[in-house]
Amino acid sequence: MSLIFYYAPMSTAAITELVLEELGVPCEKVKLDISKGETKAPAFLAINPNGKVPCVVHHGTIVWESAAITMYLGETFGVERNLYPATGPLRGEAMKWVVWTNVTLGDAVARFTRNTMDWYPDDEKNAKAGEAGKLEIGACLRILDQHLEGKQFLVGDTYSVVDTHLNSFADWLRHMKLDFAAYPHVNAWGARCCERPAYKKLMSGEGQ
Ligand SMILES: N[C@@H](CCC(=O)N[C@@H](CS)C(=O)NCC(=O)O)C(=O)O
Missing domain, CATH: 3.40.30.10 (Glutaredoxin)
Structure with missing residues (x-):
């Protein structure tokens, strides 16, 4: 293969x-x-x-x-x-959101988890840093929510693997029980992403 x-x-x-x-x-x-x-x-x-x-x-x-x-x-x-834009302006949009997910949102999530979650040692935790990370996650989700207002998907008019990437990352935040109530456009977009047959297939345990 x-x-x-x-x-x-x-x-x-x-x-x-x-x-x-x-x-x-x-x-x-x-x-x-x-x-x-x-x-x-x-x-x-x-x-x-x-x-x-x-x-x-x-x-x-x-x-x-x-x-x-x-x-x-x-x-x-x-x-x-x-499922991914050709070279050009939309390709730039695609790269922006994938990198933003891992770097900007990812950094906020790392600060939050390292300082609050059970799987990190207590003596390496800093409560204020954890709280700051949580606030940063909220700021990121607001940016995402504003971007998604009036839009079906992240880049252009169609679903792309950029949606797959960010929605999968957002799954982890949902799993950590972070409150998404203030982000209606993120929630509606996330629901659309979770309707994809590929997502349903893997979440049902098929294809493992
Ligand atoms: N920045 C990396 C992070 C990858 C990462 O942290 N992977 C973890 C699992 S979530 C891992 O493989 N850990 C194995 C280890 O530390 O031995 C990426 O986005 O691919």
Whole structure:
């Protein structure tokens, strides 16, 4: 198979898994167990020296970082499927939202989770930093809500894997029980994204 996808259940790799499903790209899935140290095994570190999933290898080209992977898969497989914009202004929009998800929203989420969630050590937590992270998440969701007012999808008039990417990230925020009540346009858009057959298929446990 020309595309190999390294993943772990319940991880950032969920974004890439959804993007691959949406694109309908066949791939060989390699499951790694983070708790058993498989992401830090020498064989995997030779592929991704960061020792993290997701990671894809396409005809020998190694791509890690979920944002880069979404953009790579979008460019490679999405344009002809009408799921990623061709080069031009909309491509710029697409890249903007994918990078914003991981960098700006991602940083706010990391500040919040590192300082509040059980899975990080208490003696490394700072309550004020956690609160600041939560406020930043709110500011990001307001920006997203304003962008989505009067729009069906993030980029142009049609669904794209940019929606897949950001909605998958938003799933994690919903899972953490962050309050989305103040963002009606985000909620309506999220509901549309969750109606996609690819999303329903993976959420129902099919294709695992
Ligand atoms: N910035 C990376 C983050 C990837 C990441 O943090 N992956 C975690 C799972 S959510 C991981 O593989 N951890 C394995 C480990 O630390 O050994 C991306 O977006 O791809």
